[in-house]
Amino acid sequence: MKKLGRHLIAEYADCSEEHLNDAKFLEACMLEAVRKSGATIVRSVFHQYAPQGVSGVVVIAESHMSIHTWPEYKYAAVDFFTCGQSVDPMKAYAYVKEQLQSHSGSVRELDRGIPSTTSEVLDHKPAAGLPRTNTAAM
Amino acid sequence: MKKLGRHLIAEYADCSEEHLNDAKFLEACMLEAVRKSGATIVRSVFHQYAPQGVSGVVVIAESHMSIHTWPEYKYAAVDFFTCGQSVDPMKAYAYVKEQLQSHSGSVRELDRGIPSTTSEVLDHKPAAGLPRTNTAAM
Numbered sequence: 447m448k449k450l451g452r453h454l455i456a457e458y459a460d461c462s463e464e465h466l467n468d469a470k471f472l473e474a475c476m477l478e479a480v481r482k483s484g485a486t487i488v489r490s491v492f493h494q495y496a497p498q499g500v501s502g503v504v505v506i507a508e509s510h511m512s513i514h515t516w517p518e519y520k521y522a523a524v525d526f527f528t529c530g531q532s533v534d535p536m537k538a539y540a541y542v543k544e545q546l547q548s549h550s551g552s553v554r555e556l557d558r559g560i561p562s563t564t565s566e567v568l569d570h571k572p573a574a575g576l577p578r579t580n581t582a583a584m
Numbered sequence: 585m586k587k588l589g590r591h592l593i594a595e596y597a598d599c600s601e602e603h604l605n606d607a608k609f610l611e612a613c614m615l616e617a618v619r620k621s622g623a624t625i626v627r628s629v630f631h632q633y634a635p636q637g638v639s640g641v642v643v644i645a646e647s648h649m650s651i652h653t654w655p656e657y658k659y660a661a662v663d664f665f666t667c668g669q670s671v672d673p674m675k676a677y678a679y680v681k682e683q684l685q686s687h688s689g690s691v692r693e694l695d696r697g698i699p700s701t702t703s704e705v706l707d708h709k710p711a712a713g714l715p716r717t718n719t720a721a722m
Contacts, residue, residue: 448657450654450657450659450661451661453593453663455591455694455696457696457697457698457699459698459699488631488639489629489631491627491629491641491643493626493627493643495645501626501643501647501648502643503629503641503643503648503650505629505631505639505640505641507633509639509652509661510639510641510650510652512641512648512650512665514647514648514665514667516588519586519588519698519706521588521697521698523588523589523647523665523696523697525591525663525665527650527652527661527663529652550699551699552699554694556593556692558593558595558661559595559659559661560595560597560657560659561595561597561688561689561690568654568657
């Protein structure tokens with residue numbers, strides 16, 4: 447593969463049911479997770495469902511991080527997709543695990559990029575694509 | 585696993601460079617892909633980078649679909665995360681492949697849900713969480 451990024455697929459189980467139903471808490475948590483990873487926030491969108499559950503996505507200059515919660519199962523499905531060498535999505539994963547008070551779960555890591563018979567790391571060049579002003583949490 | 589959803593991880597290579605740098609085209613493409621899959625649009629956010637590249641996410645009642653493009657490599661990283669039995673993310677995958685005029689690539693499918701030693705399919709109950717009005721493409 448001509449690798450451009452890393453995609454962490456996280457299942458957080460046995461979480462705080464209260465936190466999983468609090469869109470404001472989850473947005474603050476995911477934005478801070480982005481910062482912990484060293485990534486750059488572009489936009490975030492969070493949506494509270496009735497009677498329960500939240501979906502949220504933070505678009506970052508290096509791809510995205512997303513969360514979907516099922517408070518009734520004390521479960522959150524989260525992914526951290528980052529490109530470039532300067533970002534560490536595992537720091538975001540660890541921070542979210544702590545914040546959700548998750549006591550079990552799993553994480554898988556996938557390489558993302560162009561399928562190829564040769565191995566290579568491609569340049570992401572994120573700096574060129576940054577917005578002039580940070581439009582986080584608009 | 586106590587399964588709640590399916591997550592398709594798609595690498596589209598050899599795409600139309602022009603389409604990969606057109607945020608309006610890509611947003612229309614992803615919204616139509618959501619409809620083809622049978623999912624319900626909640627919100628969409630698309631961002632055009634300078635000098636090139638687009639990131640976009642559609643939050644759906646059944647989770648999300650996202651796209652990140654590198655026109656300089658004719659490559660797009662896309663994921664389709666859907667929950668519930670009534671949605672078929674492969675229809676979205678096929679539609680996007682056609683629209684991007686992708687001539688090569690790959691797709692992986694992951695089960696999403698609560699890690700467990702037993703196999704079970706959990707109810708997603710999307711209907712309970714739908715917004716009163718559709719707020720697509722706000």
